Amino acid sequence: MEFSMSDEQRMIADTAREIAEDFPPEYWREKEEKQEFAEEFWRAISDAGFVGIIIPEEYGGAGMGMIELLIAMEELAANGCGMAGVWYLVLTEVFGALSIVKHGTEKQKEKYLPKIAKGKLEFCMALTEPDAGTNTLNIKTTAKKDGDEWVINGNKIFISGADRAGGMLIVARTTPKEKAPRRTYGISLFLVELPNPAIRINPIPKHGINYSKTCEVSFNDLRLPEDSLIPPQDEGWYLILDILNPERMSFTTAAIGISKLAINKAIEYSKHRRVFVDPIGSYQALQFPLAESYAMLEAAKLMNFKAAWLFDNNVNYREVGSFANMAKVVAVEAGIKAVYWAMQIFGGYGYTKEYDVERWWREINLIRLAPVTQQMALAYIGEHILGMPKSYRV
Numbered sequence: 001m002e003f004s005m006s007d008e009q010r011m012i013a014d015t016a017r018e019i020a021e022d023f024p025p026e027y028w029r030e031k032e033e034k035q036e037f038a039e040e041f042w043r044a045i046s047d048a049g050f051v052g053i054i055i056p057e058e059y060g061g062a063g064m065g066m067i068e069l070l071i072a073m074e075e076l077a078a079n080g081c082g083m084a085g086v087w088y089l090v091l092t093e094v095f096g097a098l099s100i101v102k103h104g105t106e107k108q109k110e111k112y113l114p115k116i117a118k119g120k121l122e123f124c125m126a127l128t129e130p131d132a133g134t135n136t137l138n139i140k141t142t143a144k145k146d147g148d149e150w151v152i153n154g155n156k157i158f159i160s161g162a163d164r165a166g167g168m169l170i171v172a173r174t175t176p177k178e179k180a181p182r183r184t185y186g187i188s189l190f191l192v193e194l195p196n197p198a199i200r201i202n203p204i205p206k207h208g209i210n211y212s213k214t215c216e217v218s219f220n221d222l223r224l225p226e227d228s229l230i231p232p233q234d235e236g237w238y239l240i241l242d243i244l245n246p247e248r249m250s251f252t253t254a255a256i257g258i259s260k261l262a263i264n265k266a267i268e269y270s271k272h273r274r275v276f277v278d279p280i281g282s283y284q285a286l287q288f289p290l291a292e293s294y295a296m297l298e299a300a301k302l303m304n305f306k307a308a309w310l311f312d313n314n315v316n317y318r319e320v321g322s323f324a325n326m327a328k329v330v331a332v333e334a335g336i337k338a339v340y341w342a343m344q345i346f347g348g349y350g351y352t353k354e355y356d357v358e359r360w361w362r363e364i365n366l367i368r369l370a371p372v373t374q375q376m377a378l379a380y381i382g383e384h385i386l387g388m389p390k391s392y393r394v
C-alpha cells in the first residue's frame with residue numbers, strides 16, 4: 001500500500017493550485033452570470049497539459065492515468081474553481097479522449113487525440129435520452145447500416161458542451177432490444193465531428209454551472225462513414241462502462257473539491273465574524289457539521305483513489321464500479337452537508353451572490369442527480385456488492 005504522491009503527482013497538484021489562483025471564485029461568478037464559456041481557463045489547463053493527462057505520449061499527451069487526472073481536478077476545484085475545475089475536463093478528456101484511448105481504432109486515435117491534447121478540440125457525449133433516463137439500455141436512438149454508411153436517428157437530452165464541441169461520442173442501438181440475445185447486446189458507440197447539419201442542438205436553461213451549456217440534441221438521418229464506429233459493434237455497453245466509471249470518479253472529486261472550497265471559505269469567515277462575544281467559528285453547532293462532513297470527504301477520497309487505481313491497473317469494471325459508486329454516495333452526502341453548513345455560517349450573506357457559496361450549493365446539488373443518481377448508486381451497492389435481490393424490474 002502506498003499513500004504518498006510521486007514527484008510528478010505533486011507537480012501536477014502544485015500546477016493545478018497555481019492555475020486555480022488565477023481563476024478565483026469572482027472569475028467564475030462573472031462567467032456564470034454572463035453564461036460564458038471560460039476560454040482563458042480552458043487555454044490555461046490546455047497549456048499546462050491537463051487536457052492530455054490520460055492521452056499517451058505518442059499522441060501528444062502525458063501518458064498518465066485517472067489518479068493524476070483526479071489530482072489535477074481536485075486541486076483546481078478546491079482552490080477556487082469549484083465545479084468548473086472538473087466539468088470541462090470531464091467533457092473533453094473523459095468523454096472524448098478516454099473513450100478513444102481505451103477503445104478507439106488507430107485511425108481514430110490519430111485523428112482525434114493530438115487535437116484534444118493541445119486543447120484544440122472539445123468533446124461531448126450524447127448518451128441520455130428523454131424516454132430512457134437512467135435506464136440506458138432502453139435508448140431509442142438507432143444506427144442502421146446503409147451501404148458503407150451508418151444512418152443515425154434519435155433524440156438526446158442533457159448533453160453538456162454540445163453547443164460548442166467539435167467532437168461528439170454518440171451512444172446508439174445497432175440491434176433492436178427485442179432482437180438482442182442478451183440484455184446488454186446491441187449498443188454501439190460512434191464518433192462524429194461537429195457541427196453537422198443533420199444534428200440539431202438546443203441549449204436548455206438550467207439551475208447552475210452556466211459557464212457551460214447543456215443541450216437537447218436530435219439526429220435526423222445523420223450519415224457517418226463506416227469507420228466512425230468504435231469497435232466492436234453491438235458490444236458498446238462494456239465500452240461505456242470504461243467511460244461511466246471514470247465519469248463517476250471525476251464527479252466524486254468535484255463533490256470533494258467544491259466542498260473543501262466552501263468549507264475553507266466558511267472557516268475563514270467564521271474566524272472573524274462576531275455576533276455575540278466570540279467568533280461564530282467557536283460554536284460547536286457550526287463546527288461539528290463541518291468536521292463530520294470533512295471526515296467523510298476524506299473517506300470518500302480514499303475510496304475514489306482506490307477506484308482510480310483499480311481502473312489504471314485494468315482490474316475488472318465490476319471492482320472499479322464498486323469503489324466508484326461507494327465513493328460517489330459518500331462524497332455527495334458529505335458534500336451536501338458541507339456546503340449546506342458553509343452557507344449557514346455565512347448567514348444572510350450566504351444567500352447573496354457576492355459570497356459564492358450559493359453557487360457551490362447549486363453545483364453540488366447536481367451531483368445528487370448526475371452522472372448517476374444517489375438511488376441508482378445505492379442500488380448498485382445493494383445488488384453487486386451486498387448480493388441482495390435487484391430492487392427494480394427492467
Ligand SMILES: Cc1cc2nc3c(=O)[nH]c(=O)nc-3n(C[C@H](O)[C@H](O)[C@H](O)COP(=O)(O)OP(=O)(O)OC[C@H]3O[C@@H](n4cnc5c(N)ncnc54)[C@H](O)[C@@H]3O)c2cc1C
Nearest residue numbers: 125126127128133134158159160214369370371373375392
Ligand atoms: C446538468 C446536467 C448535465 C448532464 N450532462 C450529460 C451529458 O453530458 N451527457 C449525457 O449523456 N447525460 C448528461 N446528463 C444526464 C444525467 O446523467 C441524467 O440526468 C441522470 O443520469 C438521471 O437521468 P434522468 O434525469 O432521466 O432521471 P430518471 O432516470 O428519470 O430518474 C428520476 C428519479 O427516479 C429515480 N429512479 C429511477 N430508477 C430508479 C430505481 N430503479 N430505483 C430507485 N430510484 C430510481 C432516480 O434516482 C431519480 O431520482 C446531464 C444531466 C444534467 C442535469
